[in-house]
């Protein structure tokens with residue numbers, strides 16, 4: 001079958017998943033179109049992909065699962081026996097059920113998974129864990145994954161012949177975000193609303209960006225990274241506690257897992 005386009009469908013609040021997906025995409029010989037779900041929109045048009053499209057789905061792992069926000073968006077995405085590959089980035093702890101959940105969700109929506117990878121990265125909350133990852137060596141492995149997917153797309157074999165197994169368990173782990181919603185330093189905030197405009201979950205009030213809806217906040221850290229005034233930050237006490245906890249269970253030198 002002559003392939004049409006590469007579609008990049010991803011969620012990447014702090015940009016690491018985007019970096020990884022772009023590295024994979026570089027080695028796929030198809031024109032690419034991006035669908036970045038990292039910015040909140042009340043309504044998004046439904047997307048339907050064709051059997052000759054190739055879709056790369058990319059997510060960061062949250063609590064060993066697919067971020068809930070991305071699962072919500074997936075409801076409007078449909079495939080027609082469309083081949084797809086999965087990318088999960090995670091902060092050197094574990095990815096647990098995330099790939100299994102993503103695979104199940106996309107296959108239920110008409111996609112056929114022909115490859116998957118879990119890539120350890122810098123932890124977006126505790127950045128000292130996996131600091132600087134993906135590094136040069138990681139990027140080489142990520143790029144190789146793209147080369148292998150590209151080969152698979154060009155092989156004469158039907159996509160239905162690929163049977164990809166990814167780790168994970170049913171029922172999935174309990175979902176939850178770390179409860180690390182940022183505080184606002186009212187003396188530093190200039191009410192520019194940049195944070196509100198880009199918040200992936202629509203948790204920050206556009207009219208009053210000093211207000212965050214704690215129920216909507218997914219602790220993704222996008223606003224903390226983006227705020228030029230450094231007005232948004234996670235409580236030092238909570239961050240110190242999490243750093244202590246995660247430093248014990250994370251391994252900054254973890255290797256990628258590829259499923260082909």
Ligand SMILES: Cc1cc2nc3c(=O)[nH]c(=O)nc-3n(C[C@H](O)[C@H](O)[C@H](O)COP(=O)(O)O)c2cc1C
Nearest residue numbers: 012013014015016017060061063064091093094124
């Ligand atoms: C709320 C939240 C939960 C997370 N949960 C996990 C986890 O369960 N395991 C892990 O290894 N990393 C976890 N991380 C780290 C991210 O998965 C990782 O840093 C990812 O690469 C961030 O991607 P992004 O830069 O595209 O947002 C979590 C990060 C956040 C913000």
